[in-house]
Structure formats: C-alpha cells, structure tokens
Amino acid sequence: xxxxxxxxxxxxxxxxxxxxxxxxxxxxxxxxxxxxxxxxxxxxxxxxxxxxxxxxxxxxxxxxxxxxxxxxxxxxxxxxxxxxxxxxxxxxxxxxxxxxxxxxxxxxxxxxxxxxxxxxxxxxxxxxxxxxxxxxxxxxxxxxxxxxx
Amino acid sequence: xxxxxxxxxxxxxxxxxxxxxxxxxxxxxxxxxxxxxxxxxxxxxxxxxxxxxxxxxxxxxxxxxxxxxxxxxxxxxxxxxxxxxxxxxxxxxxxxxxxxxxxxxxxxxxxxxxxxxxxxxxxxxxxxxxxxxxxxxxxxxxxxxxxxxxxxxxxxxxxxxxxxxxxxxxxxxxxxxxxxxxxxxxxxxxxxxxxxxxxxxxxxxxxxxxxxxxxxxxxxxxxxxxxxxxxxxxxxxxxxxxxxx
Numbered sequence: 565x566x567x568x569x570x571x572x573x574x575x576x577x578x579x580x581x582x583x584x585x586x587x588x589x590x591x592x593x594x595x596x597x598x599x600x601x602x603x604x605x606x607x608x609x610x611x612x613x614x615x616x617x618x619x620x621x622x623x624x625x626x627x628x629x630x631x632x633x634x635x636x637x638x639x640x641x642x643x644x645x646x647x648x649x650x651x652x653x654x655x656x657x658x659x660x661x662x663x664x665x666x667x668x669x670x671x672x673x674x675x676x677x678x679x680x681x682x683x684x685x686x687x688x689x690x691x692x693x694x695x696x697x698x699x700x701x702x703x704x705x706x707x708x709x710x711x712x713x
Numbered sequence: 714x715x716x717x718x719x720x721x722x723x724x725x726x727x728x729x730x731x732x733x734x735x736x737x738x739x740x741x742x743x744x745x746x747x748x749x750x751x752x753x754x755x756x757x758x759x760x761x762x763x764x765x766x767x768x769x770x771x772x773x774x775x776x777x778x779x780x781x782x783x784x785x786x787x788x789x790x791x792x793x794x795x796x797x798x799x800x801x802x803x804x805x806x807x808x809x810x811x812x813x814x815x816x817x818x819x820x821x822x823x824x825x826x827x828x829x830x831x832x833x834x835x836x837x838x839x840x841x842x843x844x845x846x847x848x849x850x851x852x853x854x855x856x857x858x859x860x861x862x863x864x865x866x867x868x869x870x871x872x873x874x875x876x877x878x879x880x881x882x883x884x885x886x887x888x889x890x891x892x893x894x895x896x897x898x899x900x901x902x903x904x905x906x907x908x909x910x911x912x913x914x915x916x917x918x919x920x921x922x923x924x925x926x927x928x929x930x931x932x933x934x935x936x937x938x939x940x941x942x943x944x945x946x947x948x949x950x951x952x953x954x955x956x957x958x
Contacts, residue, residue, distance in 0.1 A: 704880075705897075708759070710757060711751075711759040712757075712896075712946055712948060713896055
C-alpha cells in the first residue's frame, strides 16, 4: 500500500509530493525533511563511491527510489510481505518517463511555476490511478489464495 | 463375428472408447471431490461455483460413457436404439450447465463485470439446453439431427473456456510470486486443453464422427486438462512441496 510519493529536485527540494494516507498541517515540513534526508543519504553514498541507493527499509516502511540526472522519485509504502517490488519500480519508471518526456529540464533548485506543478500533479495522479487499476487486477491472486490455495 | 473384431468393436462402439471416457469422467470426478473438500474448508463462493462446474462436467462425461457401455452390451442394434447418440446429447446439456458455473467462477475471480455477463452466458447456454432437450431421442440419427446445436454449443464453450485460459495466463504473466504464477499457469493450461477437446471433436465430426484418432486425442486432451486443473485449482500439499512454496 503506497503511503506517499515524492518528486525530488537534484538539491533535495520536494518538487511535488502526495501523501495518500491524508495530509496534515506539518506535511510540507515533513516532506521537506524527508526529501532532504534522502538527498543527503544519496550525496554521502556518492561521496564514498557506493552508488545511488534505490531501496531502504525501516521497521515499518519501505522506501523505493529512482534517480535521474534532474530529479528523483521516491515511494513510501508500509512493509507488506505480499508487496510487489517490480510493480513499484514500474510505477516510478512510468512517472519518470512521463516527466522527462514533458519537461525539457527540471530546475536544480526545484521551484516550478504553478502551471508546471499542475502538470507534474496530473502526471503522478494519472500514473497512480493506472497503477491502482493494475493492482486491483492482481486481486485475482488474493481471491484464489483465499478460495483455493 | 471374428474374435479380433469383437475385441475392438461391438455395436459400433470401440473398446478403447469404453475405457477412455470413464477414465476421464473419474479424473473430473476427482477434481469435483477436491473442489468440494476445498469448499468445505474455505466456504468461498468461487470454490462453490468451480466445484459445481466440475460436478456437471463429470456428470456429462459419465453420461456419454454410460451410453457407450449400454450400447456396447445392448442386445438391440444401434440402428434400432442408439444409446450412445442419445446420451451424448444429455452430456452436452450437462456441459452447457457446467460452463455457466465455470463462468460464474471466471467472473468472480477475473472479470468482475457484474451480473450481465452471467445472465448472458446463462441465457445462451439455457437456450442450448432447451434446444438439446427438444432434439433428445435415442434413434440412430439423434446426433445428426442435433448437429447444428452441438456445433453452436461447442463454439460458445470454446470461446468461454478460452476466456478462462487467457485471463489466467495473463494473471500468471503479471505475477512475480511462485505459487500464484504456477497456479494460474496450470489453470490456463486446463483452459487450453479443454478448448482443444472441442477443436479435436470438431475435426472428428468433420471426418465423419467415426471414432477417428481425433476422438481419442480429444479425450486424452480432456484427461491432461483435468490433471492440470487438479494441480492448478486444488493445489495439493504434495505439489506445493514439489515446487517448494
């Protein structure tokens, strides 16, 4: 179950974020903290030549990451033994492809015009809806596990 | 009659047909019993409808087999009373009912398109059963008289069983987990082999319906299909151990 999606600029500023479990007053602060920490971890890893991280876990959550030259996409999900990592990676790849296709360049500092923000929001919403429909289709597995296997 | 000929055929029924049809009926019955035990354990709607489809498929195959046994040992010639022709029409009626139950399962698990799909399948197969009943008799040309209905039934069933196969194989392709991937693949193979049954019977009919090699290939296909079905649907513990899940 996806908890949040973040589009992060090269210097760690959240270009766009969506918290699917409901946003609160501190959402912007939390998103800025989260993307800043992710960016810092990536910088450290690069500094020590360990390469970009693309997956973290905590005791309760999983964080999926995909980094491009201009920006990164992060997905936060609750730990679930049935979660499909490939499906998460596919969602991130689709979002990255759509953003790369529609934007010539994402400013390094991460601040976008309102119109551009809306375009990114549309992209994420449409890809997320498509992914959720695909995930629903996967419910045949749940049904047969429940009914037969 | 020569002893050798007697061993191969009597009253127009080859001995091999007497063996192969009950064997497949037993295979399908094992599927039905397995499905019923799963239903007792899980109490889920898809399991119930799947089990009902196996019950009616096994009754259909058994009906065809019983007709052949009666005719084989009958004192009257098939020109006077053709038990095999009459019972095969009953068999098709039962498989038409079985297919409706199978499509309820397909809708519950894969399609989720709502009652219109089941209503449509129910009406089409209900018409098939009704038309088969009007043609039901035990004369030597009973099967020929109902041939157009049989072809209609075969085409409808072929399309519907292919729908099961495609839905299941697509699900297997999308799945990364070992158990459902294998389970859906086997269910898909069950659908493909059952589809092959109708195609092979059609070829047999096109060749004159005289127990050609395609008739036996159709039953072998049904037998293989029921094996795949047993593994895919019932997924026995020994198989789970075998695939290490």
